[in-house]
Amino acid sequence: MSSNSSPAVPGSSIADPGVLGLAGFALTTFVLSLANSGIVAGAGAAVLGLALFYGGIAQLLAGMWEFVKGNTFGALAFTSYGAFWLGFWYLVSTGGDKAAGANGVGAFLLAWTIFTLYMTVASFKASRIVNLVFIALSLTFIFLTAGAFNGSADATHIGGYLGLLTAALAWYGSAAGVINSTWKKTVLPVG
Secondary structure, X not given: OOOOXXXXXXXXXXXXXXXXXXXXXXXXXXXXXXXXXXXXXOHHHHHHHHHHHHHHHHHHHHHHHHHHHXXXXXXXXXXXHHHHHHHHHHHHHOOHHHHHHHHHHHHXXXXXXXXXXXXXXXXXXXXXXXXXXXXXXXHHHHHHHHHHHHOOHHHHHHHHHHHHHHHHHHHHHHHHHHHHHHHOOOOOOOO
């Protein structure tokens, strides 16, 4: 490097990591929600690879890039939900969900419900699509938590359907980000 070169300013030329974070979240949530809703048997086992790599590692990386960009909300959201998917992968792949039982899984989901609720409050200052993702995700976690604690297949199925809605909203947000950026104009509005 010559002495005339100036160092790059962190975050000045990196792409929007949010589109990756939303995509990883959407796809992984979609597959797990197919199982939770009862639509596709076996989807719960199929989600483990996604939970580790796309929902987990890729989303965690998106969160780290949001830190570089100075986006506190995006950094916390993507890093935390990346860690959620990594924790989910570990819990299920090691049989911890069976060892913990319904109350242990319920406590895991309850903690994520609490986190999601306060992130939902913060999301009212984000784009409308991100706010809708968090509202839907809050409802998803509420029903999944109730289903785990009460052993209610109906509550879990409702949580699964809400998870499908959450995934669709997150996919829309990711699609809007990448399409609008690529086309250099608003093709899909985010509000």
